[in-house]
Amino acid sequence: MDNPKSKTLFHFTKSKESFYSILENGLKFTYNEERYKDVFHYALPMICFCDMPLTMIGEHTKKYGSFGIGFNKNKMINNYWKLLNPVNYIFSRNLLDGAESFLEIAKKRFNEEDEKSKKLYELAINQLAFMKPYADQKNKQVLYNECEWRLIVSDKSHIKDFKPINWFWTEEEYQKFKEAHKYPMDTHLPIFNFTPEEVRFILVDKSISRCVIIDKILNMKTFGGNKIKKDQRYELLTKVVFLDEIKDNY
DSSP, X not given: OOOSSOSEEEEEESOHHHHHHHHHHOEEOEEEEEEETTEXXXXXXXXXXXXXXXXXXXXHHHHHOSEEEEEEHHHHHHHHTTTEEEOEEEOOHHHHHHHHHHXXXXXXXXXXXXXXXXXXXXXXXXXXXXXXXXXXXXXXXXXXXGOEEEEEOOTTOOOTTSOOOOOOOOHHHXXXXXXXTOSSTTTTSOEEOOOGGGEEEEEEOTTSOXXXXXXXXXXXXXXXXXXXXXXXHHHHHTTEEEHHHHHHHO
16 A cells, blocks of 8 residues: 655745745744634744655645755654644644643643643643644635644744744734734744755756756755755755656656
8 A cells, every 4th residue: 555645744835036045044934823713823933844745746836836845754753853743633623622721721830940830831832733723614625635744943932042932922912023023024933954964855846947956056055054065965966856747757
């Protein structure tokens, strides 16, 4: 039986400029609003991936873009297991209500000095962080088919050189935050840096010619935010895949 999941975690973007920035500088965490039945619940910083096989990626790229990068799933799990997880798609509203009730209990017991209460709070918010509706009723889309994984930044994180990270806002607070930090609103969030060894695929569409992507990679001074050597550049060339070739042949 064919494996319905890939051994790779893919991240896609629609913009050629964003794609080049990702290759050279790394992936930016961005705030993602979570709404259930059009009700705002929270906004948390994350990077989204999917683990569907490349042969099934067609519809996904129509929605999220056809420039992408694929990471070795096992290495990602081993390196970031505390903050990386597949999404738990929920169909029943009762599950969300239960998770929110659990969070309210954890909030009331939270004490910065008490390790047990901190662990309880972390468990509660992580349960919510990896929840997503089974379907988007408004746009009539089955989200379950997207095979989403998330890499998150923990709530109340204090990362060097960055402001404290927030997850929980009222909708009014979040809208005010967005207005005050128009573009780019996520500059106070960290960047996910990676190495050539963590990457399995560099995915491009036909709008970029082979000569252009080859030239781009061979002239890169950094990859994923880290300096790279000449032999690493040549190794990266072997990971370039044109999505149109997959669509035409598989």
